[in-house]
Amino acid sequence: MGAPDLRPRAPERDAREQEVAERVLRSVVHRGLAPDAGVRTLVVPAGRFNGDLLLTARHPGGRLHLLLGDFVGHGLQAAIGALPAADTFRTMTAKGFSIGEIATELNAKLRELLPPSFFLAAALLELDFERRRLTLWNGGLPDVLQVRTGAGVVERFPSLHLPLAIEPPAQFDASTQVAPIAPDDLLLVHSDGLLDLRGPDGAPFGEERLARLVRADAVDGRLLEAIAAAVELHRAGRPLDDDLTLAVVACRPVEPVEPLPTPRTDRDPQAAALPWSASLRLEAEALASIDPLPLLLQQVAELHGPIHERTTLFLVLQELWSNAVDHGVLRLDSHQKRDAPGFDAYLERRATALRDLRDGFVEIRLRQEPRENGGRLRIRVEDSGPGFDLAHARAKESATEERLRLCGRGLELVRSVCESLVVSGRGNVIEAVISWDWSGR
Amino acid sequence: MSVHTCRSGDGAELTISVDGRFDFTVHEDFRLASENAATPAARYVVDLSHAEYVDSSALGMLLLLREHAGRTTRRVSIRNARPHVERVLTVANFHKLFVMA
Numbered sequence: 202m203g204a205p206d207l208r209p210r211a212p213e214r215d216a217r218e219q220e221v222a223e224r225v226l227r228s229v230v231h232r233g234l235a236p237d238a239g240v241r242t243l244v245v246p247a248g249r250f251n252g253d254l255l256l257t258a259r260h261p262g263g264r265l266h267l268l269l270g271d272f273v274g275h276g277l278q279a280a281i282g283a284l285p286a287a288d289t290f291r292t293m294t295a296k297g298f299s300i301g302e303i304a305t306e307l308n309a310k311l312r313e314l315l316p317p318s319f320f321l322a323a324a325l326l327e328l329d330f331e332r333r334r335l336t337l338w339n340g341g342l343p344d345v346l347q348v349r350t351g352a353g354v355v356e357r358f359p360s361l362h363l364p365l366a367i368e369p370p371a372q373f374d375a376s377t378q379v380a381p382i383a384p385d386d387l388l389l390v391h392s393d394g395l396l397d398l399r400g401p402d403g404a405p406f407g408e409e410r411l412a413r414l415v416r417a418d419a420v421d422g423r424l425l426e427a428i429a430a431a432v433e434l435h436r437a438g439r440p441l442d443d444d445l446t447l448a449v450v451a452c453r454p455v456e457p458v459e460p461l462p463t464p465r466t467d468r469d470p471q472a473a474a475l476p477w478s479a480s481l482r483l484e485a486e487a488l489a490s491i492d493p494l495p496l497l498l499q500q501v502a503e504l505h506g507p508i509h510e511r512t513t514l515f516l517v518l519q520e521l522w523s524n525a526v527d528h529g530v531l532r533l534d535s536h537q538k539r540d541a542p543g544f545d546a547y548l549e550r551r552a553t554a555l556r557d558l559r560d561g562f563v564e565i566r567l568r569q570e571p572r573e574n575g576g577r578l579r580i581r582v583e584d585s586g587p588g589f590d591l592a593h594a595r596a597k598e599s600a601t602e603e604r605l606r607l608c609g610r611g612l613e614l615v616r617s618v619c620e621s622l623v624v625s626g627r628g629n630v631i632e633a634v635i636s637w638d639w640s641g642r
Numbered sequence: 643m644s645v646h647t648c649r650s651g652d653g654a655e656l657t658i659s660v661d662g663r664f665d666f667t668v669h670e671d672f673r674l675a676s677e678n679a680a681t682p683a684a685r686y687v688v689d690l691s692h693a694e695y696v697d698s699s700a701l702g703m704l705l706l707l708r709e710h711a712g713r714t715t716r717r718v719s720i721r722n723a724r725p726h727v728e729r730v731l732t733v734a735n736f737h738k739l740f741v742m743a
Contacts, residue, residue: 252698273698317709318702322734341734363735367705393733405726443697 237265239328239455241425245394245432245445253392253446254283254321258294261498262515263330266294266303269342269448270323270365271392282311282321282366297495297515300325301375304338304365308373311366322364324390328382330454331516331614335388337378340364343396346389346415347380348424353416356380379548386452387424389415394445395428400435410435425449474569474576474637477504482564488526489555494518497565506569507578507637513618514578517633520611521582522563527551529584529629530561561585575638577620581630588628645671649683656683658707661692664727666699676707686711691722696730708739719743 237257244255254270268290272282289310293303304325311321322341329336339345340362347356358378368374382388398406410431418427428447479500481493497518502508527533531554533547566581612631616622620634644661645668658675660668676686686707690696704720711717719741723731731742 271698273702318706320698320702320705322698343733360733360735363738367739393730 237267237455239265239451239453240267241449243425243429243432243445243447245441247394247441247444253394253444254286254323255446255448256287256290258291260294260327260515261297261511262519263454263512265326265328265330265450266290266300267326267328267390267448267450268323269390269392269446270321271342271394271444271446272321273319282315282319285310285314286321293495297498299492300327300336300338301377302492304340305370305373305375308365308368309370312369315366320364320366322360322393324358324360326388326390326450328388328450328452330452332611333382333384333452335380335382335452337380338362338375339378343391343393346411347382348387348389348415348419349383350385350419353419354412355386379545381544382452384453387419388450388452389424389447390450391447392444394441394443395432395447397443398432398435398445399439399442401437401439406432406435472505473574474507474571474578475505476570478566478568479504480564480566482562484562485530485558485560488530488558488561488563493565494522497567501567501578504569506567507576507635510635510637513635516618517580517615517635518565520615521580521631521633522565524611524631525563525582525584525586526555529586529588530558530563531555532586572636572638574640575636577634577636579632579634581632583626583630586629588626644668645675647675653681654684655687656685657687657689659689659692660700663695664690664693664700664703665695665697669699669703672703673706676710683711684717686718688718688720689722690720690724690727693724693727696727701730701734701736704736704740 237259240257242255244253246253252272254268254272256268256270258266260266268286270286286307289307290303293306298306304323307321307323311319320341324337324339324342324345326345327336328334335347337345337358339358339360341360341364343360345358346354347358349355358380361376361378362374396406396408396411400406411428414427414431415424418424425447432445481497483491483493494515498511498515500506501514507514528535531551533551533554535547562585564583566579566583568579568581570577570579612622615633618635620636622631622633624631644663646659646661648657648659649655650657656676658672660672688704688707704718708718720731720736721743723742728742731737731740736742
């Protein structure tokens with residue numbers, strides 16, 4: 202936003218402060234600059250500090266979170282919000298929050314910190330490789346593109362929201378766009394510096410040029426290079442007016458390069474598990490508005506539970522929870538999810554059903570038991586629904602490969618990572634057991 | 643000067659026109675134009691018919707004007723944006739905050 206109101210100062214002091222600020226920002230922002238093997242990036246800053254922000258982080262469930270943001274203006278003033286934004290994004294992702302919740306928090310925090318004319322245009326993406334699902338929030342960035350070899354752009358995700366830090370928390374719209382992804386798809390996210398990049402004749406780079414490149418080279422390992430070459434050709438050695446940041450994200454799961462951070466504890470992590478139990482019951486109105494997963498995960502961590510197995514833990518909690526809500530309480534038919542339009546319709550029905558829900562509950566009980574050289578965590582989830590026949594559901598689900606593509610993979614996945622998975626009651630109670638053993642490690 | 647102001651006959655409406663580049667270089671002029679009126683206006687119009695370019699700083703200036711005009715009201719309208727300028731406003735979803743005409 203324009204020139205900040207600075208009194209005249211000694212140039213050397215300015216330079217020194219710039220240097221310190223730059224070092225701090227680099228350590229905070231660049232620590233998360235595409236450390237993820239599945240994300241390839243092109244970053245061309247216009248000034249010394251890039252007003253663009255690119256962050257990636259791994260969710261405890263193995264999902265990839267990515268934020269591409271574009272602060273108002275350039276340089277130091279543009280980078281001020283980068284510190285709190287990066288911090289919030291990383292911390293909340295590690296705790297298992299969804300991107301809608303992270304966007305809500307970023308909006309509130311940045312709005313509180315920044316002057317009224319500052320904002321952050323941003324797209325937040327969540328790639329769930331297990332479910333092959335993209336969840337996206339776009340406020341003020343150009344269309345995010347889903348591209349496929351041979352087909353070019355198959356889907357566009359436009360900006361549906363105001364940028365972050367403008368709306369008061371009560372008016373903030375955290376609704377997300379959701380779409381199925383295929384393992385060979387690529388996602389293209391970029392700041393407006395790309396489309397607006399002026400050529401020697403003043404013509405912008407533009408959407409058409411980008412779409413042509415995507416049609417010709419929508420292959421991982423080639424697309425980024427093709428765009429980078431076209432950018433160099435177009436700018437013809439001239440400096441940029443605006444920062445340019447672009448990320449090409451693979452929809453195929455890639456192992457995180459950095460191991461997930463393990464929370465610090467003064468207790469020997471390999472000591473025998475402590476015995477405890479805890480439960481949480483959410484009634485109808487609470488089911489629509491509370492995401493219990495970060496809470497439960499936090500609880501398990503504080504109680505010295507199997508956080509070394511946090512990917513498994515999150516996966517089990519997530520699957521059992523959504524199974525109980527979707528199929529137990531809301532009684533939705535997951536077979537509707539098997540193609541993309543059905544998938545959209547499914548999510549709409551789910552949202553409506555949750556909003557209108559007046560009756561029902563889901564109860565999660567956790568019980569940890571010590572055993573020799575390790576421990577065991579029982580996760581029991583009960584819902585108010587009529588129950589279902591797991592064997593019958595499994596037979597139906599394995600009837601065709603196609604059906605497994607978008608739905609029904611959940612419980613199979615849980616079964617594959619747990620010691621046991623048992624359905625009881627009238628089919629409305631599921632108990633999964635995660636066990637661990639330190640001997641032989 | 644690339645920022646001009648014009649009061650309606652009854653004094654209730656202040657029109658601010660920006661010519662050429664609407665970016666950080668006109669920040670001070672735009673601020674003076676919106677805030678230094680002898681009496682506050684009831685309505686503000688930002689006329690962009692001669693604005694060739696807007697950047698994110700311009701969007702920040704529009705937010706400041708909205709703040710100045712009393713945030714909760716829709717008392718600020720943006721008029722005559724050219725297609726590429728309108729695209730920038732649309733991507734930022736500014737129609738949720740301003741009356742676009």
